[in-house]
Amino acid sequence: MTLLSFAFLYVLLAGASFLVFPDPSSAGPRDFQAAEQTLYMTVPKYVFLGRSVLANPDQKIILVGASNTGVGFRQKQVQSKLGCAKVSNLAMGGANISEVQQVIDLVHEVQTDQERRQNTFVMGIWFGMFIDSDVKFADGDRHRGETDIDIERYRYGFYRRTPNGPVAVLPPQWLDAGVMAIRPFLLLEKAAREARAGVNLVMTGRTSAQRTDQERESVVMSDADKQKALEYWKETMGRTNDISPAQVEVLKQTIRTLLDSGEKVVLVDLPIPAWHRDASPYEPSYRLALKGLLREFGDRPNFVSLSMDDLDNDLDYSDEVHAKQHLANVWSARLATTLDSFVCQQNPGNAPRVTTLRSSEQVTAAPQVTATPDN
Known part of the structure; x- marks a missing residue:
């Protein structure tokens, strides 16, 4: 009888989950930044459980990076300017380069070789992402070095932890079936999160610590705020004055x-406000690493870079790294222009230029963009 009651409750919750949160179209595109409005609640959970939307034969543009990529590039705005491809934003707050690599690997897990060849990965980078994982992910509530993606891998038993890293328990081709099986649990977690948000609203007048776009627009950093930010990054980077060489590799x-x-x-060299760029001890080593990346890959036909270093006005940023909404609109428009010529038009004459360090410095020749995959 107890087992029957549990089964009935399970089926009831599963049905309720589809009524409250119907499955979106499996064809994409998808803005994973909107995780809070979905059954998945957080971006890492949404990326891990919802990535099968990227398993299709269409041309795909996939944004990866940290929170400034997620906030700075608006998926709907970029998508509205591109008719040739489906745009999805998989950027995750706090990601380092290793976690970006994990996200890319997760996408590849659910795709065939042919589907992979339709991918264009937009990789937003800045010096704050070049932190070793055992420094970046050292919280007391996780195994040292395990990223937010790792936590989601283990949370529902889809992977198991081994001395050699995570090992899949559920084959990637069964991902959707696995997600279907845990929907009742996701619904209960969502209900608990909404209840906590209600309590926060009563106690603090806010449902989340995250700023809204409107709040970001009105923020002006004080000198004290800037000093705190510089001290935060010196502590966070785990190094005195340079970025992690291992993360560059x-x-x-x-x-x-x-x-x-x-x-x-x-490869997008993401701008930060001038005060932060000029005061940071990590910027020179980041610039040197970027120069090496562009030297190594700049002549590959399937590679382009985008620099927006002119967008460094202090008042256009809500903190030391995140673009305000009006600037995010500019970022999105510039990225869409680059993608249109690189992915959609397939015309070498329209190829975006590859820059070295800054737009004021020497510019190399444009890469020859062709319709033939880079082999």
């Missing part, structure tokens, strides 16, 4: 693997 290998498999890469 991870990025190089990731780009090389994507290009060798016939996928396209757009």
Whole structure:
């Protein structure tokens, strides 16, 4: 009788989950930044459980990076300017380069070789992402070095932890079936989260600590705020004055693997406010690493880079790294223009230029964009 009651409750919750949160179209595109409005609640959970939407034969543009990529590039705005491809934003707050690589690997898990060759990965980078995982992910509530993606891998038993890293328990081709099986649990977690938000609203007048776009627009950082931010990054980076060489190598290998498999890469050097860029001890080593990346990959036909270093006005940022909405609109328009010429038009004459360090410095020749995959 108890087992029957449990089964009935399980079926009831599963049905309720579809009524409250119907499955979106499996064809994409998808804005994973909207996780809070879905059954999945957080971006890492949404990316891990919802990535099968990217398993299709269509041309796909996939944004990866940290929170400034997620906030700065508006999926709907970029999509509205591109008719040739489906745009999805998989950027995750707090990601380092290793976690970006994990996201790309998760996408590949659910795709065939042919589907992969339709990918264009837009990789937004800045110096704050070049932190070793054992430094970046050292919270007391996780195994040292395990990313937010790792936590989602283990949360529902889809993967198991081993001395050699995560091992899949559920084959990737069964991902959707696995998600279907845990929908009742996701619904209960969602209900608990909404209840906590209600309590926060009563106690603090807010449902979340995250700022809204409107709140970001009105923020002006004080000198004290700027000093706190500089101290925060000195503590967070785990190094005195340079970025992690190991993370640079991870990025190089990731780009090389994507290009060798016939996928396209757009490497975006994300701007930060001038006060932060000029005061940071990590900016010089980041610039040197970026120069090396562009030297190595700049002549590959499936690779382009985008620099927006002119967009460094302090008042256009809500903090030391995140673009306000009006600037995000500019970022999105510039990215769409680059993608239109690189992915949609397939015309070498329209190819975006590859820059070295800053737009005021020497510019190399445009890469020859062709319709033939880079092998």
